Amino acid sequence: MSHRPTRPPAGTTTPASTSRESTPRTRPGVPEIVAGLLVWTIAVFVLTPQLRRLDLEPSVHGLILTSLSGVIGLLGFAAAAGLGRRPVETFGLRPVTRRWLLAAAGLGLATLIVKSLASGVWILLSGDDSNRRASTPRVRAAGSFLSCWPRCSSGS
Numbered sequence: 001m002s003h004r005p006t007r008p009p010a011g012t013t014t015p016a017s018t019s020r021e022s023t024p025r026t027r028p029g030v031p032e033i034v035a036g037l038l039v040w041t042i043a044v045f046v047l048t049p050q051l052r053r054l055d056l057e058p059s060v061h062g063l064i065l066t067s068l069s070g071v072i073g074l075l076g077f078a079a080a081a082g083l084g085r086r087p088v089e090t091f092g093l094r095p096v097t098r099r100w101l102l103a104a105a106g107l108g109l110a111t112l113i114v115k116s117l118a119s120g121v122w123i124l125l126s127g128d129d130s131n132r133r134a135s136t137p138r139v140r141a142a143g144s145f146l147s148c149w150p151r152c153s154s155g156s
Contacts, residue, residue, distance in 0.1 A: 028080060028090060036080035043072040 051064060081088055123129045 028086065031085060032080040032083055035083055036076040039079035040072055040076035043068075043075055048072075 048065070048068060051061060054061075056064070077091070081091055
């Protein structure tokens with residue numbers, strides 16, 4: 001026997017059919033959007049250019065910019081959620097049980113171990129332990145198509 005929802009009798013109201021004015025807003029509003037965008041804008045246009053003053057190596061500078069792309073997004077979200085006008089469930093966050101947190105951490109660790117084992121097996125079977133990234137400047141110097149792709153696609 002299947003469970004099918006029953007329809008309410010005609011003329012009665014359900015929570016879904018009530019007016020918008022009587023139900024609380026369930027989405028982030030303009031204040032949250034403005035706060036998130038304001039923090040994001042400040043971080044992108046004020047903090048990011050300040051990295052040039054640190055005189056870092058290009059590779060380190062690139063790694064920092066890559067990590068900042070995620071951190072700046074989280075800062076904007078924190079500003080929006082930090083207003084405290086709505087519960088965090090409004091933003092789509094739900095509490096997670098300890099069991100799921102441990103499962104996620106365990107799967108991440110298992111992935112790291114499997115990747116390391118696969119790399120070791122590849123090195124043992126092929127004898128190839130060279131660093132592929134070390135050859136990138138040589139490929140660029142040789143003038144391969146992929147090395148000029150960013151310049152070709154931007155028109156410069």
